[in-house]
Amino acid sequence: KLLSVLPAHPDAKVTIRQFGLEKFHTLHTSGHITIETYLRILALDTLPPDCEKIIYLDSDLVVVSALDDLWEIDLSGHALAAVLDPYAEDRPRALGMPRSASYVNAGVLLINVKRWRERDLAARVLAYAEREGSRLLCHDQDAINAVLHEQILTLPFRWNCQARMFRKSDSLIGPNRAAVLAATGDPAIIHYTTGRKPWMFTEFMPKRALYRHYLAMTAWRDAPPARRSLFHLPEALFNGAAYALGSSQNFHLFLRTSKVGRVLARSERLVRRLGWNPRPRVLPPVGGSGR
Secondary structure, three states: OOHHHHHHOOOOOOOOOOOOOHHHOOOOOEOOEOHHHHHHHHHHHHOOOOOOEEEEEOOOEEEOOOOHHHHOOOOOOOOEEEEEOOOOOOHHHHOOOOOOOOOEEEEEEEEEHHHHHHOOHHHHHHHHHHHHHHHOOOHHHHHHHHHHHHHEEEEOHHHHEEHHHHOHHHOOOHHHHHHHHHHHHOOOEEEOOOOOOOOEOOOOOOOHHHHHHHHOOOOOOOOOOEOOEOOOHHHHHHHHHHHHOOOOOOHHHHHHHOHHHHHHHHHHHHHHHOOOOOOOOEOOOHHHOOO
16 A cells, blocks of 8 residues: 555655564553554664665654755764653653753654664663663653763754644643744644544544545545444544543543543443443444545
């Protein structure tokens, strides 16, 4: 499917590399974060010897502006360039980083491959990740920041605008506020962070329609949203109402933090213990397609 998109983009070239992850099974994973998150580090070893710099992009984002200016940034003296993560202000202290150190989001990276090779940085980051294990709440992102914080060049927020930045109710305080607001007015990359993704029937977020717009240009244009079933309909209705009201509440948070939610969660677990596991019934597509 990926290769079928190429005829529409004659200036693009795709190389698919198979990569075995069996020997890395000890690296920490949790929730929606799987072992593949470490590929942004491991895959550097598969690059051609003459490759000295790359732009790494997560798969849960859309690019809405040319990346030329990002590519031209001078990385001399830095291992990589990335955008601050304003939602992870507690991580530097938790990782024992210096108070003045910056903590970046690893979803968009301009990587100095030459420097990584010369200083064997991939091995250092992976060794740290394996040693620290479950202490790394943000997995490889924590490891990258903890090991390389002195070698990271910070970029403007427009190069990694997290989708939740577009909500006024989720606005930031302190020194980042003005910079974030400026970036949301002229974003280059929009990143759908957290476990709530725009391809899920149950989730609502800013720029969700933009994701569907770009999806329609790909070979996956008719793919139905994940979790689209009657079983997940209450969750979708709850999340949709909360989003419309400007609330940061979501169904799973409601189940964990409210008395009614905890009763519902316990009831569901009891039903499953009794052996009744409802099979989700898929809802009909909206408008006759999965778009």
